Amino acid sequence: MRTALVTGGGTGIGRACSLSLHRAGRAVAISYRRSSDDAEAAVAEIEADGGRAIAVAADVTDDAAVTAMVADVRGRLGPVEVLVNNAGATIPLPLDDLDGASDDVWQQLLAVNLMAPWYCARAAADDLRAAEDGVVVNIGSIAGLTGSGSSLPYAVSKSALHGLTRSLARALAPVRVNEVAPGLVMTRWWAGNEERGRQLATKALIDRETTPEDVARAVLGLVESRAMTGQTVVVDGGQTL
Structure with missing residues (x-):
C-alpha cells in the first residue's frame, strides 16, 4: 500500500x-500543528x-521537525510516495x-506557504525518488x-509557491510535482465572514460554491495522471475568467 503524507x-x-x-487505496499520514x-x-x-x-504532530515551518x-x-506506514503540501496560512x-504588511507578517506567511512545502519536499525526496511514481x-x-487576495504577502507567497x-x-524529476490553485473555498478560514465569502463566490461562472471535495478530486487527478508535471491546475468555477 502506497503511503501519502498530507500536511494540515x-x-x-x-x-x-x-x-x-x-479511498484510492493509500495509507495516509495526516500532519497537524494545533488541530x-x-x-x-x-x-x-x-x-x-x-x-x-496516522496523525503526526509537526511544525512544518521547522526544518528539523x-x-x-x-x-x-516512514517508520510507521512506509516510505512517502505521495506528498500533498496543503498546510497554509493567511493574515x-x-x-x-x-x-x-510588516516584516513579521511577511516572515510568517512565507514560512508556512513557501518554506514548509520546500522543507517537506526535501525531507521526502529520497522516498519520492525511490518510488515507482x-x-x-x-x-x-x-x-x-491574480496578485489579489486576503493580503499582499499572502498573494506573493502563493506566487512563489507556483515557482x-x-x-x-x-530538480526532483522523474518525481512529478504539480499544483492545484483553488479559488474561494468555504472552509474555516471564512468562519464569521461566510456572507462576504459567498458574495465573492458569485464572481464564479458556475452557479455553485467550490468545495474542499472539488479540490481533492483535482489533487487525486494529478496524483494519478502520470504524464503531468510542473503544472498548475486552477479549480475556481471560472472565478478568474
Missing part, C-alpha cells in the same frame, strides 16, 4: 484530500472504513495596507496568479 490533513481541503487518497482533534477524527474515519492512517516527521511516517489585510502536489491559490512547483518538477 485534518481540516478543510486537507481533510478532503486525506479521505480521497484513502489534533480534527486529525484524530480523520484518522478514525479512515480506519472505520478499513484503511490505514519536518525531517523527524517524515522519518516517523487578512487590505491589499493597499503597505504599513500593515513519486508525486508532490502543492496547494496554491488563485491569489498567486517552487516548477523548479521542483525539474
Whole structure:
C-alpha cells in the first residue's frame, strides 16, 4: 500500500484530500500543528472504513521537525510516495495596507506557504525518488496568479509557491510535482465572514460554491495522471475568467 503524507490533513481541503487518497487505496499520514482533534477524527474515519492512517504532530515551518516527521511516517506506514503540501496560512489585510504588511507578517506567511512545502519536499525526496511514481502536489491559490487576495504577502507567497512547483518538477524529476490553485473555498478560514465569502463566490461562472471535495478530486487527478508535471491546475468555477 502506497503511503501519502498530507500536511494540515485534518481540516478543510486537507481533510478532503486525506479521505480521497484513502479511498484510492493509500495509507495516509495526516500532519497537524494545533488541530489534533480534527486529525484524530480523520484518522478514525479512515480506519472505520478499513484503511490505514496516522496523525503526526509537526511544525512544518521547522526544518528539523519536518525531517523527524517524515522519518516517523516512514517508520510507521512506509516510505512517502505521495506528498500533498496543503498546510497554509493567511493574515487578512487590505491589499493597499503597505504599513500593515510588516516584516513579521511577511516572515510568517512565507514560512508556512513557501518554506514548509520546500522543507517537506526535501525531507521526502529520497522516498519520492525511490518510488515507482513519486508525486508532490502543492496547494496554491488563485491569489498567486491574480496578485489579489486576503493580503499582499499572502498573494506573493502563493506566487512563489507556483515557482517552487516548477523548479521542483525539474530538480526532483522523474518525481512529478504539480499544483492545484483553488479559488474561494468555504472552509474555516471564512468562519464569521461566510456572507462576504459567498458574495465573492458569485464572481464564479458556475452557479455553485467550490468545495474542499472539488479540490481533492483535482489533487487525486494529478496524483494519478502520470504524464503531468510542473503544472498548475486552477479549480475556481471560472472565478478568474
